Amino acid sequence: MGRPETRQRFEEIYLAYYADLLAYIRRRTESHEDAADALAETFATAWRRLADVPDGHAARLWLYGVARRVLANGRRTATRRSALVERLGAQLARWAESAGPPDDDLDAVRAAFRLLDADDREVLALASWEGLTSEEVATVLGCSPGAARSRLHRARRRLARELSRAGVDVARYGVRALALVGRKA
Numbered sequence: 001m002g003r004p005e006t007r008q009r010f011e012e013i014y015l016a017y018y019a020d021l022l023a024y025i026r027r028r029t030e031s032h033e034d035a036a037d038a039l040a041e042t043f044a045t046a047w048r049r050l051a052d053v054p055d056g057h058a059a060r061l062w063l064y065g066v067a068r069r070v071l072a073n074g075r076r077t078a079t080r081r082s083a084l085v086e087r088l089g090a091q092l093a094r095w096a097e098s099a100g101p102p103d104d105d106l107d108a109v110r111a112a113f114r115l116l117d118a119d120d121r122e123v124l125a126l127a128s129w130e131g132l133t134s135e136e137v138a139t140v141l142g143c144s145p146g147a148a149r150s151r152l153h154r155a156r157r158r159l160a161r162e163l164s165r166a167g168v169d170v171a172r173y174g175v176r177a178l179a180l181v182g183r184k185a
Contacts, residue, residue: 010047017060018043021067028071038074042067112162120155127152 022039029035045066046053053059113121126137138148160170 006050010050013046013053013059013063014043017063020060021063024064025067025071034074038067038070041070045070108166108168109163112159112166112168115162116155116158119151120158123148123151123155124159 018039021042022035025038025042026032026035029038042063046063052062054062113124116124123137123141126132126140127134132140134149134152135145137152138145141148141151143151163170
């Protein structure tokens with residue numbers, strides 16, 4: 001962790017200003033977890049840049065400046081994440097409108113999917129929800145590609161049978177219906 005005098009200086013700064021920084025950060029965050037993350041990042045920066053930390057009371061002000069930048073970076077990240085979530089949500093909504101079955105059919109697809117045994121649900125989920133190829137499904141399941149293709153074929157057949165029993169037009173939706181189960185389940 002560095003030379004003893006480096007460690008000692010950091011510990012002195014940490015002990016002297018921990019409470020003040022925690023209060024500063026806590027007043028500017030929404031949760032204790034966010035405050036803990038920002039405080040940890042502030043002191044990690046202080047450790048990395050210990051040679052830049054001024055002596056005495058100026059260290060406290062320097063740490064406030066670091067904490068302020070850490071909080072600003074966190075807000076920018078949250079804003080970008082929120083914007084991305086909104087864009088993706090809008091794209092998914094448009095996709096669902098153009099590709100999806102009506103809600104009644106979607107409920108029937110979910111119900112039919114739940115009627116399958118766990119092995120069938122897993123192989124269908126790997127292929128439809130995760131988009132894995134038969135070879136990739138085989139790797140995940142620990143079987144040969146031929147066995148994976150067979151399992152997938154049988155599971156699709158059983159799902160089609162359950163969908164037909166539920167009155168869902170299997171020819172109209174095909175595997176897309178199953179993909180929607182994973183998205184909205």
